[in-house]
Each structure stands twice: as structure tokens, then as C-alpha cells.
Amino acid sequence: MDKFKELQQKIVKFRDERDWKQFHNPKDLTLSLMLEAGEVIEHFQWKNKEEIEEYLKTHKDDIGEELADVLYWILLLSYDLKIDVLEALDKKLKKNEGKYPVEKAKGSAKKYTEL
Amino acid sequence: MDKFKELQQKIVKFRDERDWKQFHNPKDLTLSLMLEAGEVIEHFQWKNKEEIEEYLKTHKDDIGEELADVLYWILLLSYDLKIDVLEALDKKLKKNEGKYPVEKAKGSAKKYTEL
Amino acid sequence: MDKFKELQQKIVKFRDERDWKQFHNPKDLTLSLMLEAGEVIEHFQWKNKEEIEEYLKTHKDDIGEELADVLYWILLLSYDLKIDVLEALDKKLKKNEGKYPVEKAKGSAKKYTEL
Amino acid sequence: MDKFKELQQKIVKFRDERDWKQFHNPKDLTLSLMLEAGEVIEHFQWKNKEEIEEYLKTHKDDIGEELADVLYWILLLSYDLKIDVLEALDKKLKKNEGKYPVEKAKGSAKKYTEL
Numbered sequence: 001m002d003k004f005k006e007l008q009q010k011i012v013k014f015r016d017e018r019d020w021k022q023f024h025n026p027k028d029l030t031l032s033l034m035l036e037a038g039e040v041i042e043h044f045q046w047k048n049k050e051e052i053e054e055y056l057k058t059h060k061d062d063i064g065e066e067l068a069d070v071l072y073w074i075l076l077l078s079y080d081l082k083i084d085v086l087e088a089l090d091k092k093l094k095k096n097e098g099k100y101p102v103e104k105a106k107g108s109a110k111k112y113t114e115l
Numbered sequence: 116m117d118k119f120k121e122l123q124q125k126i127v128k129f130r131d132e133r134d135w136k137q138f139h140n141p142k143d144l145t146l147s148l149m150l151e152a153g154e155v156i157e158h159f160q161w162k163n164k165e166e167i168e169e170y171l172k173t174h175k176d177d178i179g180e181e182l183a184d185v186l187y188w189i190l191l192l193s194y195d196l197k198i199d200v201l202e203a204l205d206k207k208l209k210k211n212e213g214k215y216p217v218e219k220a221k222g223s224a225k226k227y228t229e230l
Numbered sequence: 231m232d233k234f235k236e237l238q239q240k241i242v243k244f245r246d247e248r249d250w251k252q253f254h255n256p257k258d259l260t261l262s263l264m265l266e267a268g269e270v271i272e273h274f275q276w277k278n279k280e281e282i283e284e285y286l287k288t289h290k291d292d293i294g295e296e297l298a299d300v301l302y303w304i305l306l307l308s309y310d311l312k313i314d315v316l317e318a319l320d321k322k323l324k325k326n327e328g329k330y331p332v333e334k335a336k337g338s339a340k341k342y343t344e345l
Numbered sequence: 346m347d348k349f350k351e352l353q354q355k356i357v358k359f360r361d362e363r364d365w366k367q368f369h370n371p372k373d374l375t376l377s378l379m380l381e382a383g384e385v386i387e388h389f390q391w392k393n394k395e396e397i398e399e400y401l402k403t404h405k406d407d408i409g410e411e412l413a414d415v416l417y418w419i420l421l422l423s424y425d426l427k428i429d430v431l432e433a434l435d436k437k438l439k440k441n442e443g444k445y446p447v448e449k450a451k452g453s454a455k456k457y458t459e460l
Contacts, residue, residue, distance in 0.1 A: 003201045004119040007201060007204050010205075011208065014211065014212070018215060018217060018222070018223075019221050020222075023276055026159050026167055027160075027162075027167065027372075028275050030152065030156040030159060031156060031271060031376075033152045033155065034149060034152035034153055034155075034268070035275075037149035038264070038268045040148065040149075041261060045262070046258050047142075052142065056141070056196060060197070060198060063196060063198065064196075064199070064202075065203055065206070065207055067189055067193055068200055068207045069207065070152075070189055071200055071201075071204050074182055074189070077155075078179075078182055081178060082175070083178065084179070085183055088176075088179035088180055088182060088183040089183035090122060092180055092187070093125055093129065100133060102132050105135075106133050106134050107135075138391055143390050143391050146261075146386060146390050149264070149383070150383050150386075153380050156380075157380065160373050160376050160380075161339060161368055161373050224276060232349065233347060233349065233435075234347065234348065234349040234431065237434055237435060240435075241438065244438065244442070248447060248450045248453075249451050249452040250450075250452075250454075252452075253454050256389050256401070257386070257390075257392075260382065260385045264379060264382035264386055267375065267378045267382045268379055270378065270379075270422075271375040271376060274372040274375060277372075279370060282371055282372065286371070290427070293426060293428065294423075295433055297419055297423055297428060297430050298433040298437045300382075301416075301419055301431075301434050302434060304412055304419070307385075307412060308409075311401060311408060312405070313408065313412060315409065315413055315416055316348045318406075318410055319352050319413035320348075320352060321410075322413045322414065323355055323356065326359065327359070330363060332363060335363045335365075336362075336364050339365075
């Protein structure tokens, strides 16, 4: 089994051993997702490009932990909602290929609707 | 190679073919992460428990796509920051085991600091 | 002078006495706005309707303080961007009157585009 | 009556005429607050300092409208929760005076706990 699935199973097992499913619903789980994303961004707030580069040298583990917290909720949410998120991402990437053909999108920050 | 890593490589390749790295910095990437999490939650806003259950029956693919969008930015961010996010999550889960021992945390919604 | 303007002036004076303008830019200020909104919502996370009602009885001041934190950044942002936010809101309300006529919108949770 | 209170009354009247109170609860209202803050920040994403300055020259009204949207939910939330948010902000500012004395905080980006 690959590591992603393995981690998902660990997270679900962790929750179920603690009988926490009763507190979980999609709205609050997604809220956690959003709030954890907020904790990632706090690392970069009030810093300019150079300060961020400097900061990253010594805070990679902290940021990794925050990113892991975001991933945690994706894994739990997608499990509860019976969504194969890797499959969904693969589909999405194919869509993006169509929306942003290399020849049009290269070097451009425009949204696909403006290309 | 497992699917998670494979998707990460696809995303990076997609970006690099379009020469978009120049627009990317950790602050704005994380902002995307947060804003995409917001798009997930919009599906659940203004709905109560029953309405969410009903909604999920017909909108699983839409929500899957939004979750995929969040995962997209995790993959790109962790690549740019040279963070192994699966490894970071594995570490985090071990930490959580210590913070929330089953015998204390079972059936309780309390934070570990209050257990 | 009305209280809203007075508070705005106090906030600007507070910042300028501390020479903090140098750290302020619209992106990070707005990030604060968003993160503070996140702190408001943490009060309601993992709680159902009844639990929220119960919680509000004893936490009104805490929530008031968080809402004040959100307002703080609106006041500072609108000052820095030379935006009269009360005027902008007044205009917006007029727009909404047109988008959501009483006879059509009454009792309906639909978006104006679907009315 | 001052404009802030006047706008609050207009918003409540607008809602009540449409019988929308039934859809409103503190969790979803606060979510709107957060999502609208996200809409403000989208104006600044993917732009550096110079690009933001340039952008502001022609988009002040758009950003004003987004800030007004954030303020809208503060007004509605504080009304529903019977919170005087201007009073709460005034209190908060007094607290901040104590936390960040000018002599210590001047020119420093440190949090009060580190001063």
C-alpha cells in the first residue's frame, strides 16, 4: 500500500480509537482545513521575499508540520466523504491541461478565461 | 513510484512547461491553499446537518474537485519548500499519539492541554 | 465626530506613534483581516446550534473582542487605501436592494442570479 | 444617529423584510465574514509591492466594495449577538496601549510577548 493511503488509514484509526467521529461533520472538518491553512500563512505574514527566504532556512520543520496539519484534514474529509482525492486531482490536472495550453499560457499570469 | 509523488511531479512539470515559477512565492501559494479551502467550505455553508447529507448525494464530484485544488497547492508548496509532507504528517501523527492517549481522550472533545 | 471615525483615528495614531507603518502593506493587512475572522469562527467550531446558544451566554465579551479585531483591520486598511468604507457599504446596500427585491427574495435562500 | 448605527439598522431591516433571519446562525455568518475577507485579499494575490500600488490606482472602488462586504457581516453578526462592536474595539485599543507601550514597541515588529 502506498504511503498516502497508509497515512489516511492511520488517521481514521486514530480517530476511531478515540471515538471522535461523533464530533465530526463536513462543515467543521473543512473549517479545520481552512484554519490550518491560515496557520501556514502566518509563517509568511509581515515578511518580504528576502525575509521569507531567510526564515525558511531555519523553519522548514515548523512549516512542514503546518502543511501536514492541512493534509491531515484533507485525508480525513476525503475518507468521510468517500472521495478518492488523488483520483480527483488526476482528473483536475487533465482539465487544467485543456484550460491552459502551453503555447497560450507560457509566461502568462492570466486566468484561462482571459487567455 | 506511488501516486502521490507522481501527481506532485505532474504538477511541477505542468508549471514549469508554462514558465509559471516566476509568479510563485510561498506567501501567495499558501494564500491559494487557504482560498481553495474556502471554496470547499462554501459547499457546506448555510446548510444544516440534514441538508449537507442530502447535498453530498449529488455533489461528491464537485467537492472532490475542490479538495483536489487544496491538495494541489500542498503538493506544489511542499515541492518548492523541499518538504516531505507525508513524512511530516507521519511524525505529526506520532506526536498526536502522545498528546491524546486513548484512555484519556476517548469520547472527549477537549484539547490535549485540557485533558 | 462619530465614533467610527474617532476609532479609526485612534488606530492610525496608535500605529504611527509606534512607527509601524513601515511594516504595513495591503496584502499583509488583509491577511490579518482574514486570520482574525478565523479567530471569530473558532468560537463556533465543533458546536451545534444548541451548544452555540449556550456558549454565547458566557462568551459574548470574548467574541466581541474578536469581532473588534476584525474591525480594527478594516479601519486601518480603509484608511491606508483612502477608502470611505461606510460610504462604500451604503452604495453596496443600494445595489443589493436592486438585486434582491422583497417580492422575489422573501423567504428564499437563493442567490440573486437564481431568483 | 451616526452612520455606523444607521447602516447596521439598514442591514437588519433589509434582512428582516426578506425574512432571511431563518437562514442565519453565528457559524455561517462568521464564515461569510471570513470568505469575504478572502475576496479582498484576492485583489492583492500574485502581485508584488509595485504591482499592488499600480493596481490600487484603478481598483479602489472594487476593493472598497469588498471591504464593505466584510463590514456588512460584522454589522449583522454584532447585531445578532447583541455586541456593541465599536465599544468592544475601544476597549481593545486601551488593552493594546498597555501591551505595546510606545517606548518599547517603537519601530519593532515583535509581538508584545517578546518585547
